Amino acid sequence: MTIKEKLTALQTEIEDICNRINRDPGTVHIVAVTKYVSEERTKEALDAGIVHIGENRAESGVEKWEALHERGVWHFIGSLQSKKVKKIIDKFSFIHSLDRLSLAEELDKRCPDGQKVICFVQVNVSGEETKAGLHPEEVVPFIKKLMDFHSIEVIGLMTMAPFEDDPEKTRPVFRELRKLRDHVSALNLKHAPCKELSMGMSNDFRIALEEGATYIRIGSALVGADTK
Numbered sequence: 001m002t003i004k005e006k007l008t009a010l011q012t013e014i015e016d017i018c019n020r021i022n023r024d025p026g027t028v029h030i031v032a033v034t035k036y037v038s039e040e041r042t043k044e045a046l047d048a049g050i051v052h053i054g055e056n057r058a059e060s061g062v063e064k065w066e067a068l069h070e071r072g073v074w075h076f077i078g079s080l081q082s083k084k085v086k087k088i089i090d091k092f093s094f095i096h097s098l099d100r101l102s103l104a105e106e107l108d109k110r111c112p113d114g115q116k117v118i119c120f121v122q123v124n125v126s127g128e129e130t131k132a133g134l135h136p137e138e139v140v141p142f143i144k145k146l147m148d149f150h151s152i153e154v155i156g157l158m159t160m161a162p163f164e165d166d167p168e169k170t171r172p173v174f175r176e177l178r179k180l181r182d183h184v185s186a187l188n189l190k191h192a193p194c195k196e197l198s199m200g201m202s203n204d205f206r207i208a209l210e211e212g213a214t215y216i217r218i219g220s221a222l223v224g225a226d227t228k
């Protein structure tokens, strides 16, 4: 299948799921994760109508962004070293992996005057040691401290569920992130409207959508994982 065909099939599936659970499919954004694939294939995704591109490394992400003449809206989804912020800040419109104050400080420092850095706070809901992100109980105090960094805007929370052969097993992780999102959002913090949920990948996006995901990050099932 071409990327265009895969995208159409994915959009149909999203609509079906949303109709079944009475959600507006317009609230779901597909981020095509192109970290495994070439520039050509990333271009094919843009040509197929993909708007949001997800990359997890500063070097390769910036190279692609330059090669594709700045098309698309770019999402940084991997763990971000503070020293790489300078490289990506004017190219990536969304940061999905804000997980520490030192990173917030650097993002705030490098943000062009008058602009905002649009962020998701990454949460390690499952507690797996190999996963990045804050523990759930750290999230509210962390977000309150972000108030000091005037250009940081927290639009939502992000998580990665553990890989499960049976995606149903990821449901409690997504459900907990959603509850936490609702909690933060209810605080009505000006710098943290926190309405969005970045969760769900190729294997588990259906469950994530049922639990309220608004940004799903799809790599292998959409653009593939086999080309370099």
Ligand SMILES: *Cc1c(COP(=O)(O)O)cnc(C)c1O
Residues within 6 Å of the ligand: 033, 035, 056, 077, 078, 160, 201, 202, 203, 217, 218, 219, 220, 221, 225
């Ligand atoms: C690689 C990656 C994805 C996409 O993974 P697939 O299983 O290929 O869909 C999503 N989110 C993050 C943070 C990733 O690193």
